[in-house]
Amino acid sequence: MKYFVKRLFDGKQFKQNQLITVENGKVASLSSSDNDEDVQVIEGILAPAYIDVQVNGGGGALLNNEPSLSTIKTMLKAHQQFGTGSMLPTLITDDIDVMKRTADAVASAIAQGVKGVIGVHFEGPHLSGPRKGIHPLEHIRKITDEEMKIFTRKDLGQVCVTVAPENVSLACIESLVRENVIVSLGHSNASDQQTFDAIEAGATGFTHLFNAMSPLTSRASGVVGAALLDDSAYCGLIVDNEHVSINSCKLAIKCKGPEKIMLVTDAMAHVGSSDTTLPFAGMDITRVGNKLTIEGGTLAGSALDMETAVKNAVNLLGCSIGQALQMATSTPAAFLNMQAQKGAIDIGLDADWVQLDDSLSVTRLFIAGQ
Structure with a gap:
């Protein structure tokens, strides 16, 4: 499963135009991209849940x-x-x-x-x-x-x-x-x-x-x-x-x-x-x-x-x-000593995310990338 994120907060800082791949409920890859692939685009802000x-x-x-x-x-x-x-x-x-x-x-x-x-x-x-x-x-x-x-x-x-x-x-x-x-x-x-x-x-x-x-x-x-x-x-x-x-x-x-x-x-x-x-x-x-x-x-x-x-x-x-x-x-x-599993968007961590609009209202919650 792949997502293109225009504005991503990784737990510490913002990144622009990121391509995320999810496998088995975890982030398998994360990289800058021009969205040249046919993937789902996530609007607004994507942050850790x-x-x-x-x-x-x-x-x-x-x-x-x-x-x-x-x-x-x-x-x-x-x-x-x-x-x-x-x-x-x-x-x-x-x-x-x-x-x-x-x-x-x-x-x-x-x-x-x-x-x-x-x-x-x-x-x-x-x-x-x-x-x-x-x-x-x-x-x-x-x-x-x-x-x-x-x-x-x-x-x-x-x-x-x-x-x-x-x-x-x-x-x-x-x-x-x-x-x-x-x-x-x-x-x-x-x-x-x-x-x-x-x-x-x-x-x-x-x-x-x-x-x-x-x-x-x-x-x-x-x-x-x-x-x-x-x-x-x-x-x-x-x-x-x-x-x-x-x-x-x-x-x-x-x-x-x-x-x-x-x-x-x-x-x-x-x-x-x-x-x-x-x-x-x-x-x-x-x-x-x-x-x-x-x-x-x-x-x-x-x-x-x-x-x-x-x-x-x-x-x-x-x-x-x-x-x-x-x-x-x-x-x-x-x-909670769980920084190796949650609280950030990075390779190897749980794909638990929250999607926000410009007013910071929640538009979608992802659990294990879904």
Whole structure:
């Protein structure tokens, strides 16, 4: 299968007039061409399919409410229309039974070859009570062997676990990293030193930067300050103009660069659904405009999709199209240690692409070149 692409973003830069050959779902060749062959022409922009490392729900389904293969497929379908080619289904803090059922559902999806499910993100339960957000306090707890057995399963694809560094030991972080688990820091009231120590122990990311974490102040830089100062760590950023101010987003990108900032949705069940009110943990999460809250006004995840996140990065933050696309493709791929498979258009990588028009709206999603 061959395609002629007039404008291609390869994950880092734009290229013009490229001829792509796909074999067995992967890019077999990529070269400049004058389109002298009878091949399908791709108009607009062709970029790597978006990678979302934090997806709680979609299409009216929430992983916590029904941790099943059916739920994961519903979520995936809801987000694919917005250009997401790969995602980590994300479980908000819950009991051990729901965690086990989630792991089993993800394992089933991977075993059955469900395209787009590349792992799982456990956001909790080893978080900070004071910074819990909507995470149920009754399920926030210290880590035990039961959770470790789930996190270190080898049939889950890439596992990411969000922890508060003040609630887990450095030895625990080191153990997770040795098992190839990605440790991200979030929902935390830690000091900057506790945060730096966790990074030294192997943590490599921050979950939804600025939200539910100790802030940068005049005499304490907190988790936010440590995240901005450390050159190695990746940071997820919810660019919906609700979770984080425009200038704070700009500051993060200026400090870290698009090679360390990932656009994430933190999407709830509302994405891809016409429902305005949906349940979670005995609460109603209500959508008003682009904002999701529980009673009292606490933010409750987002109604953001990756198409809108990319557009917002360009239209609200002033990022170049290349920077916005990088933060949705090659940067999350690098965070997940999957840059040899996804997040770029290059020889040997999966032919998962998104086709965009001039307004950055998704016109087509390619999975394995089709």
